[in-house]
Amino acid sequence: MSGLDKRTWFVLVLLAGLAVLPLIATATGNEFQIGQFRRILIFAIAAVSLDLILGYGGMVSLGHAAFFGVGAYVVAILNWHADREVPLFGMMLGTQNVLATWTAAVVVSAGLAFLIGLVSLRTTGIFFIMITLAFAQMVYFFFVSLRAYGGDDGLRFPGDTVVLGVIDTENDTAFYYLVLGVLCATLYLCRRLVNSRFGMVVQGCRENERRMRALGYPTYLYKLAAFTLAGGIAGLAGALFAAHESYISPSIMHWTRSGDLIVMVVLGGMGTLIGPVAGAVAFLFLEKTLPDYTEHWMIVFGPILLLVVLFARRGIFGWFLPPEERDRHGH
């Protein structure tokens, strides 16, 4: 049972560390970095959502950034229309109400994930990887070609947003804690989810889908539900990202961004939820600092990743587990 303790410790220390980060930054005169930290948390939410389908469901989706990007674009476009007072679909649909725009982001991303999943989940293995990649690239090029919203130059929109009448996203620290709150809520809800009956079915599909069908599970439906849910959460992360940047361009949904998310999940530990948070922190930190030492930083980063995958099957999180639990599923 000491493994459980260690796991809890890992979660607590990591989240506590993230909670005091702005305080440390402020105390040391590094307030300007709080925005950077917030960006990391936003990607952490997206990575956790990918872990649901990748780590628990065994679905290697190479298109997850599309849902993130679409969520961001929904917020950006609604804001832009409200600001310019330009009708959308012939109606004054634009809004800067955060509750409305973020909800819309989740619904649209989840809807897109449902449609893409409907087709993609008919396949498995390498075909699934390729078809999710293809769909994501279609979405990417769709936004590149949308001249009205800036095409590949992207879209800038006013970012003065107040959430629930209290949290001003212009306030770096307040917004940071809002994002941290969303991350913690996501972690908790996903934790409940993966341990529920639904979560067991999703994990069963990863372990042995053929066996699941022979037991009587229409696996396609359950995988589709998980895929849709993960898309919705990624859309929420995208909405936060849009509010964070006040600017959005198709580059955030390029397929390499989907690859980055996979790396965060694998680096941190697949099928652990908290691992991908650590993975996002480590990945984005290395991505930021390694180029300071060498412009060929990918040459350093590649082998680091390889070592993690080869020697720590549960990624960073795995280092904190007792050896006999590193390969076990379902915690």
Add this chain to the structure above:
Amino acid sequence: MATDALLSVKGLVKKFGGLTATDGVDLDVAEGEIHAIIGPNGAGKTTLIAQLAGELAPNAGTIAFAGRDVTAMPVYDRARRGIARSYQITQVFKGFTALDNVAMAVQAQAGHSFRFWRPARDDRELREPARAILARVGLDARADVPAAALAHGEQRQLEIAMALATQPRLLLLDEPMAGMGKEESERMTRLLAKLKGEETILLIEHDMDVVFALADRITVLVYGRAIATGTPDAIRANADVRAAYLGDGDA
């Protein structure tokens, strides 16, 4: 042949390119019986099971189960209606404990699984029946061991436990003793003997002693064709069978 058979197969044909793996098979399995299928390697036994379970679609013929045509029904639907199977090559959830494996099978019959909140591992509705079934196959002491760490024979027992946990009306067992040592085989034989009379079983097995001891009825499959069906005594006495199969020392 009994017309009130639980499973009734008519004119089943399955072709793999030029090879006819199932060649016009008729088969009736009566409720409550152990019906064995014997035949040399490559006779098409596994292919037949796969069609009955719904993993392979036949080229021709019909499969009726409990009075209903299930020929076009997907695997999971047949499973929910009561067709359970084990595999010649063990198919368990290796990363899960033995108890988790069986609980997953119990859950399959406990309504839909779009339940997102309560922890399934604390759910007595799933865990208690699962424990009872592990005890039934003699694996209760191994409940918390990951399936991957179970001995080969134990994994095979676990597969039977999973099939039983779905509360099936028909068990399709594809060589449950494949790859087992002597002691493991004996344990499995005792388990099958225990199930006799409680479950309807379509059993594929190479060990003739086991087949002739347990089966109520035997069908002999050679090159995809069912060349004979009858009681163990009738099969033993059948000249065609002796010539085609029993005589060639393959058993």
